[in-house]
Structure formats: C-alpha cells, structure tokens
Amino acid sequence: MKRSILITGGAGFIGSHVVRLFVRKYPDYRIVNLDKLTYAGNLANLSDIEQAPNYTFVRGDICDLELMRELFRRYAIDGVIHLAAESHVDRSIHDPFTFARTNVMGTLTLLQAAREAWENAWEGKLFYHISTDEVYGALPASGGLFSETTRYDPHSPYSASKASSDHFVRACHDTYGMPTVVTNCSNNYGPYQFPEKLIPLFINNIRHRRPLPVYGRGENVRDWLYVEDHARAIDLIFHRGHPGETYNIGGFNEWRNIDLVRLLVRTVDRMLGNPEGYSEELITFVTDRPGHDLRYAIDSSKLHRELGWEPSLQFEEGIERTVRWYLDHQEWMDNITSGEYEKYYEAMYGGR
Ligand SMILES: NC(=O)c1ccc[n+]([C@@H]2O[C@H](COP(=O)([O-])OP(=O)(O)OC[C@H]3O[C@@H](n4cnc5c(N)ncnc54)[C@H](O)[C@@H]3O)[C@@H](O)[C@H]2O)c1
Known part of the structure; x- marks a missing residue:
C-alpha cells in the first residue's frame, strides 16, 4: 500500500x-475508518x-x-483525516461535557498517539484536522467575511x-x-446528513406535513457548501496543502x-x-436559539488562489440533487427516524 490513512468519524455525514472518495480514488491506499458509532x-x-x-x-x-x-502500530498510519466530533450545536447547549470530551480530549488523544508514532520521523506524515467556520463568531448582517x-x-x-481542538492541533x-x-x-449539505440538521429535517417534515420550526424570524445567514465539494477540497488539501x-x-x-426554507418548500x-x-403554512417561527450567531x-x-479549488455545484442545483436524494432514499431516513438502525447496531455490536 502506498499510504495508510486513518479517517475518524467516517460513518458520519461528511466523513462518509x-x-x-478516498476508497474509490486511491485503490493503492489503505483507508482505516475509526468511528464510535x-x-x-x-x-x-x-x-x-x-x-x-x-x-x-x-x-x-x-x-x-x-x-x-x-x-497507528497495526496499520502503520502515515496520515490522519480527523472528522470525528460531536457536531450539533443544539445538543451542545444541553450537554457541553460530551462535546468537551470528544472534541477536545478526543482530538488531544489522537494528537498524542500521532506524536508518539511519528516523532523524529515527521517526513511524509500529516495530521489533517477538520473544523468549522463557527469558531470565528458572528459577522454583522451585511459586509465582512x-x-x-x-x-x-x-x-x-x-x-x-x-476552537479548543484547533488550538491544540496548531500547538x-x-x-x-x-x-x-x-x-x-x-x-455542508447533501446526502447522508443526520436528520436533526436543518435541510434533511425539513425535507422529511415537509414530506410528513409536520411543522418547520424556524429560529427567531429566520434572519440568520449561513454560507452553504455541497458536501462532495467539501470532500474534494479535503482530498486536494490532504495532498497539496x-x-x-x-x-x-x-x-x-x-x-x-x-x-433557504422557502426554497426547500418550493422544491x-x-x-x-x-x-x-402548498407547504408554506408549515413554517412556524420559534424562540431563537440562545447565543445564535447572526451571520457566518x-x-x-x-x-482558490493557492490550490485551485472551485466548488462544482450551484446552490439551486445542489438543493435539487439533495431533495431528490432524500425523497428517493426514504428507507434510509425512515430507518433512522423509526429507530430501526438502533436495532441493527444492537444485533451487530450489542447496542451503543
Ligand atoms: N456538518 C457541517 O456542516 C460541518 C461544517 C464544518 C465542519 N464540520 C466538522 O466536520 C466534522 C464532521 O461533521 P459531520 O457533520 O459529518 O458530523 P456527524 O455528527 O454527522 O458525524 C460525526 C461522526 O463522528 C463519530 N464520533 C463521534 N464521537 C466520536 C468519538 N468519541 N470517537 C469516534 N468517533 C466519534 C460519530 O459516530 C459520527 O459518525 C466535524 O468535526 C464537524 O465539526 C461540519
């Protein structure tokens, strides 16, 4: 094998x-997916x-x-792409300790193992940490990036x-x-996103004629990227960054x-x-999330400049594809929302 790469969190949305992409594009790499499920x-x-x-x-x-x-020993790992994390902001408000444990201590643990395995032989090794724009805080309603x-x-x-895990990686x-x-x-948006996140949740709610709860007046602004474009960027940066x-x-x-919600409803x-x-009436405004950043x-x-990366999809086209995927994969969605997949893990791994 040419390379041996540990991808963490590979059973999640972006990780999958x-x-x-790596398994298909690099048949001469060993890809080890480590995930807690x-x-x-x-x-x-x-x-x-x-x-x-x-x-x-x-x-x-x-x-x-x-x-x-x-x-690191068994697979002679020479590259890490670290995505494993607790990722849902609403959950972090109710249970910050789990976030500190996995996102901070988990990242530090992985860094420690990488250091022990690689120290004094750094050549050809890379620890690539995936993080979020949310570390930067909030921007005013218009202007600034x-x-x-x-x-x-x-x-x-x-x-x-x-933010803490980013600092440990740089340290x-x-x-x-x-x-x-x-x-x-x-x-990120696209196929295989857990349906607690806005886009898959709302597609599923529209399908079942359930309410679409929008925080505040829906004025918060986010930048959206199709998940496969993110994966392509990760591939490029892993190799050329x-x-x-x-x-x-x-x-x-x-x-x-x-x-965005109105675009989803229309689509x-x-x-x-x-x-x-028809489904506009499902939109309901609910009390804003505490500490909700206005704009990212x-x-x-x-x-773009240094590595020549460009996103491949326009947003409307990406949303079109995404909605089509969730409607065509209702079984995937229903397995999650009905708890069927919990039974699968119970049988395979004796539960979570
Ligand atoms: N989703 C986004 O829009 C977005 C945007 C920017 C950055 N990110 C970052 O990208 C990464 C992946 O995000 P996602 O949306 O795919 O998340 P996700 O919640 O869909 O997947 C996370 C995965 O990590 C695994 N995991 C959680 N705790 C673990 C642990 N202690 N040990 C091993 N595995 C564990 C989970 O089982 C799951 O498979 C995260 O680091 C997140 O902060 C996400």
Missing part, C-alpha cells in the same frame, strides 16, 4: 463522503464501499489512547470545543513540529434561513406534485 454514525452510509479491499472499519472511541496507539486570520470568538459550547505543529493542517468550513497552514473552505453562497412541493405554496460567511479565496 470523504471515506467513499454514536447516534450520528451510521454504517449504512458506506454500504456501497464496505467490501472494498482497501477499506477497514474499526469501531472505537478517539478518547481511547491505547486503541489509538494500537491503530471570515478569513484565515480572523480572531477566534466562539459563542456556543460546540464552537468553543472546536502540536508549533511545539513539536508535527505536520498539521486545519481547515474551517461553512455549513502546506503543513502548518489553515485554509477556509466555503461556497461564497450566503442564504438567510427563511429564504419538495414541486417534486411531490403538490400545488405551489467565509472567504475561501486562499484555497
């Missing part, structure tokens, strides 16, 4: 796209590649230092935990000379939440053959 991890996301000869799945926790050491040098100013327990570069890269990406650097990844594609109604405006928008020009 990264694993699929929390509520957000779902091996059905990878059913199309699970038999590939260059793919190995290991169930485990990034906080388990002995297991991490063992994986987050750049790689924007000061960190996290507001939610989720973004605070990701390992600056202190020990570990080759590291950090990328901060905007909101410069150690010690940070790259922002975004779509230059800002949407107010309410406009789902059209695909289901409903009359125009990312300047990814460094990535």
Whole structure:
C-alpha cells in the first residue's frame, strides 16, 4: 500500500463522503475508518464501499489512547483525516461535557498517539484536522467575511470545543513540529446528513406535513457548501496543502434561513406534485436559539488562489440533487427516524 490513512468519524455525514472518495480514488491506499458509532454514525452510509479491499472499519472511541496507539502500530498510519466530533450545536447547549470530551480530549488523544508514532520521523506524515467556520463568531448582517486570520470568538459550547481542538492541533505543529493542517468550513449539505440538521429535517417534515420550526424570524445567514465539494477540497488539501497552514473552505453562497426554507418548500412541493405554496403554512417561527450567531460567511479565496479549488455545484442545483436524494432514499431516513438502525447496531455490536 502506498499510504495508510486513518479517517475518524467516517460513518458520519461528511466523513462518509470523504471515506467513499478516498476508497474509490486511491485503490493503492489503505483507508482505516475509526468511528464510535454514536447516534450520528451510521454504517449504512458506506454500504456501497464496505467490501472494498482497501477499506477497514474499526469501531472505537478517539478518547481511547491505547486503541489509538494500537491503530497507528497495526496499520502503520502515515496520515490522519480527523472528522470525528460531536457536531450539533443544539445538543451542545444541553450537554457541553460530551462535546468537551470528544472534541477536545478526543482530538488531544489522537494528537498524542500521532506524536508518539511519528516523532523524529515527521517526513511524509500529516495530521489533517477538520473544523468549522463557527469558531470565528458572528459577522454583522451585511459586509465582512471570515478569513484565515480572523480572531477566534466562539459563542456556543460546540464552537468553543472546536476552537479548543484547533488550538491544540496548531500547538502540536508549533511545539513539536508535527505536520498539521486545519481547515474551517461553512455549513455542508447533501446526502447522508443526520436528520436533526436543518435541510434533511425539513425535507422529511415537509414530506410528513409536520411543522418547520424556524429560529427567531429566520434572519440568520449561513454560507452553504455541497458536501462532495467539501470532500474534494479535503482530498486536494490532504495532498497539496502546506503543513502548518489553515485554509477556509466555503461556497461564497450566503442564504438567510427563511429564504433557504422557502426554497426547500418550493422544491419538495414541486417534486411531490403538490400545488405551489402548498407547504408554506408549515413554517412556524420559534424562540431563537440562545447565543445564535447572526451571520457566518467565509472567504475561501486562499484555497482558490493557492490550490485551485472551485466548488462544482450551484446552490439551486445542489438543493435539487439533495431533495431528490432524500425523497428517493426514504428507507434510509425512515430507518433512522423509526429507530430501526438502533436495532441493527444492537444485533451487530450489542447496542451503543
Ligand atoms: N456538518 C457541517 O456542516 C460541518 C461544517 C464544518 C465542519 N464540520 C466538522 O466536520 C466534522 C464532521 O461533521 P459531520 O457533520 O459529518 O458530523 P456527524 O455528527 O454527522 O458525524 C460525526 C461522526 O463522528 C463519530 N464520533 C463521534 N464521537 C466520536 C468519538 N468519541 N470517537 C469516534 N468517533 C466519534 C460519530 O459516530 C459520527 O459518525 C466535524 O468535526 C464537524 O465539526 C461540519
């Protein structure tokens, strides 16, 4: 094998796209997917590649230092793409400790195992940490973009935990000379996203004629990127990014939440053959999330300029594809929402 790469969190939303891309594109790489299979991890996301000869799945926790050491030894890992995390802001408000444990201590544990395995032989190694634009805090309603040098100013327990993990990764570069890269990406959307997140949740709610709860007046603005474009950026940066650097990844594609929800309503109604405006009445405004940042928008020009990355999809086209995928994969959705997949794990792994 030419390379041996540990991808963490590969059974989650973005991780499953990264694993699929690497397994298919690099048959001469060994891809080890390490995932704890929390509520957000779902091996059905990878059913199309699970038999590939260059793919190995290991169930485990990034906080388990002995297991991490063992994986570096057993598979002679020379690259890490670290996506495993608790990722849902609303959950972090109710349970910040779990976020600190996995996102901060888990990342530090993985860094420790990488350092022990690689120290004094850094050549050809890379620890690539996937992070979020939420670490930068909030922007005013209009004007301004987050750049790689924007000061960190996290507001939610989720973004605070990701900010902390980013700092530990950079500290390992600056202190020990570990080759590291950090990328901060905007909101992803596309197939296989756990239906607690806005886009799959609302597509499913429209299908079942359930309310569409929009925080505040829906004025919050987010930049959206199709998940496969993120996976392509990760591939490019893993191979061509410069150690010690940070790259922002975004779509230059800002949407107010309410406009996005209306686009979803229009698209789902059209695909289901409903009359125009049929599901608009499902939109309900609910009390705003505490600490809800008004606007995120990312300047990814460094990535465009230095590595030549471009997103491949326009947003309307990406939404079209995404809605089509969820409507065509109702079984995937129903398995999650009905708890069927919990039974599958119970049978395979004796529960979570
Ligand atoms: N979703 C987004 O829009 C977005 C945007 C920017 C950055 N990110 C970052 O990308 C990464 C992946 O996000 P996602 O949306 O795919 O998340 P996700 O919640 O869909 O997946 C996370 C995965 O990590 C696994 N995991 C959780 N705790 C673990 C632990 N202790 N040990 C091993 N595995 C564990 C889960 O089982 C799951 O498979 C995260 O680091 C997140 O912060 C996400």
